Amino acid sequence: MRNTQYHIIISIDYEIFGNGRGNVRRHIIKPAEKLFEIAEEFDIPLTWMFEVGEYEFFKKYDEIITRRYGYSFYEEIKNQIKKFYRDGHDIELHIHPQWETAEIRDNKIIIKNPYLSFSDLEANKISQIIGKGVDIIKGLIGKHYNVHAIRLTNLPWTEAPPHIIPILERYNIYIHSLSTSSNIKNKCGYWRYENSNVFEIPIHSIPTRNIKFSLKGWQALIYDYLYTRGHKMPSLRKSKEGYDKKWDLCKMNFSELLKWLEYGIRRYSSCTNNVPLVMIGHTKDFFNEKNLRKFFREVKKVYQNTVTFSTFKEFSKYLEVERNE
Numbered sequence: 001m002r003n004t005q006y007h008i009i010i011s012i013d014y015e016i017f018g019n020g021r022g023n024v025r026r027h028i029i030k031p032a033e034k035l036f037e038i039a040e041e042f043d044i045p046l047t048w049m050f051e052v053g054e055y056e057f058f059k060k061y062d063e064i065i066t067r068r069y070g071y072s073f074y075e076e077i078k079n080q081i082k083k084f085y086r087d088g089h090d091i092e093l094h095i096h097p098q099w100e101t102a103e104i105r106d107n108k109i110i111i112k113n114p115y116l117s118f119s120d121l122e123a124n125k126i127s128q129i130i131g132k133g134v135d136i137i138k139g140l141i142g143k144h145y146n147v148h149a150i151r152l153t154n155l156p157w158t159e160a161p162p163h164i165i166p167i168l169e170r171y172n173i174y175i176h177s178l179s180t181s182s183n184i185k186n187k188c189g190y191w192r193y194e195n196s197n198v199f200e201i202p203i204h205s206i207p208t209r210n211i212k213f214s215l216k217g218w219q220a221l222i223y224d225y226l227y228t229r230g231h232k233m234p235s236l237r238k239s240k241e242g243y244d245k246k247w248d249l250c251k252m253n254f255s256e257l258l259k260w261l262e263y264g265i266r267r268y269s270s271c272t273n274n275v276p277l278v279m280i281g282h283t284k285d286f287f288n289e290k291n292l293r294k295f296f297r298e299v300k301k302v303y304q305n306t307v308t309f310s311t312f313k314e315f316s317k318y319l320e321v322e323r324n325e
């Protein structure tokens with residue numbers, strides 16, 4: 001019997017804030033550059049979850065923005081994403097639908113509904129937004145490029161709603177990654193959406209205790225079921241976010257980063273296949289160089305035989321095999 005192989009996928013949401021606030025150089029370009037440098041130092045590929053709605057918006061208002069801020073948000077993001085790709089990093093899709101109707105008034109970015117969720121939209125609209133996102137990435141990287149993974153929002157930390165799955169298939173996107181790990185369908189670090197070729201690869205997380213409202217596995221399943229079918233459950237929605245503590249490279253110190261890895265190794269030790277462990281991070285939250293470096297050094301030293309650093313693009317090869325079985 002072969003040993004379980006664990007694949008750490010470091011997925012970084014590349015964006016300013018969902019309400020339109022933030023400074024592109026401070027919250028994206030500079031921290032992303034720092035992350036890129038550290039990754040290069042350890043020869044680790046990162047997966048950039050590129051917020052395309054925001055990028056498209058910056059492109060549309062490029063003249064006004066450049067005049068107002070003294071540099072082009074659009075050009076700097078474009079060049080950075082291209083550079084990351086050239087250097088072997090993975091570029092995947094992240095979309096906040098609220099950018100669709102955003103505008104600039106009196107030199108200010110106005111987001112009409114910062115909490116707009118994909119589960120609020122009609123299938124046609126969803127398809128149009130995702131299709132546009134795919135085209136934007138192809139436009140940057142090349143027509144040959146396939147998007148492998150997507151992180152939709154503003155869903156709570158759940159699977160994608162079922163009516164979105166056929167749309168993802170239509171664009172050959174076979175990975176969605178937003179749910180936390182405690183979904184009971186999660187046996188070996190990912191699961192397949194029913195009657196489809198799409199897989200959920202959750203953000204690796206540990207259920208936390210001492211949370212007032214903690215959902216057990218079956219409760220979480222019912223919750224996900226209702227929520228993804230359009231039922232609004234605001235009080236639950238809030239507590240759900242505290243339920244699973246996500247593996248976050250921006251918010252954890254070295255020992256937590258390591259503890260989450262060890263938990264993943266224990267939890268999936270009976271799996272004989274390849275197990276993905278997705279870490280999340282946000283450019284706007286990244287001030288954690290020291291801990292991250294220490295973590296990379298430790299993993300490369302101690303876990304070199306069982307753990308590799310991977311990307312959604314790389315991992316999609318294993319899923320392709322599984323799809324064709």
Ligand SMILES: [Zn+2]
Nearest residue numbers: 013015096153
């Ligand atoms: Zn985001």
